[in-house]
Amino acid sequence: MLKRTGFLVLAAAMCVFSARFVLADDPSMDPPQGEPKAAATQPGDDADEPRTPTGYYRRVAKDVKLTPDQLVKFYKKVAELADKAKEWDEKNGGRLAELNKSFEEAVKAAKKENVDAIKAELKKLLAEKEKALDALREEVMSVLSDEQKALVKEFNFYYGILGRFKAAKVAAEQKDKIRALCKDAFKDFLAAKDDAAVETIKKNLVEKITKDVLTEDQRKLLDAAKKDKDGGKKIGDDSDMLNPPPAKENPGK
DSSP: OHHHHHHHHHGGGGGOOOOOBOOOSOGGGOOOTTOOBOSOOOTTOOTTSOOSHHHHHHHHHHHTTOOHHHHHHHHHHHHHHHHHHHHHHHHHHHHHHHHHHHHHHHHHTTOHHHHHHHHHHHHHHHHHHHHHHHHHHHHHHTTSOHHHHHHHHHHHHHHHHHHTTGGGTOOHHHHHHHHHHHHHHHHHHHHOOSHHHHHHHHHHHHHHHHHHTSOHHHHHHHHHHHHHHHTTOOTTOOTTOOOOSOOSSOTTO
C-alpha cells in the first residue's frame, strides 16, 4: 500500500520533459515553418499518442481542428510553454531526480517517516513548477474558441482514460470504440455532483472497456503491468499520467 500511495501522489513527476513537438502523420498539423520537431515519441508510445507535455497540445490541436491561423498562434504559445518548462527543468531537474531516488530508497526500506517527508518536498517542488507554467498554459488555451475549449474538456476525459490502457497496446479500431464509450460517459461526468461520483463513473467506464473492448491477451498484459507497478516500478512511471494541464477541479464544471 505504501508503494501504491507513492505512485499516485508522485505521478506528476512525469511532467519533467523538455521535448518539443512530437508529430503525428498528418502533415496539415505540422508546426509553422521554422519550429523545431522532436525526433521521436517516448519509448513504448504509439506514434499518435505521444506522452510529452507538448505532445498533449499537439493532440489537442488535431482533435479540435484548429484553423491555419489558430495553428500559428497556438504553436507559438506552446513553444513558449516548452521553453519555460525546459528552463525550469534545467534549474530544478537535478533536485527532482535526487528526491525521486531518495523516495525509491525509502520505500524499499519501508521507512514511512522518510517517505512522507520526501513526498512533501516533492509535492512542494512540483507545485512550484505548475505555478510557473499556469499562466502560459492559459495563454495557449486562449487561442481556442469557446466551442473548441468544450471539446478539449471531452478530449481530456478520453485521453486520461486511454492512458490507463497503455500496457494493453490497443489497436486503432479499439481506440475508436474507447472514444465512443468515453463520449457517452462524459455526459454523466459533467453532471457528477462530487468527486465520489466522478470516480464511480471512471471506474465503471474502465471496467466496461476492459470487459467489452480488450481481448483476453490484452487483459493479461494489463494485469501484468499493474502487478509490475505495484512491485516497485520507477517513481513517476505511471500510465495514468498523460500530461494535460493539471486539473485543479472537475474539468467538466
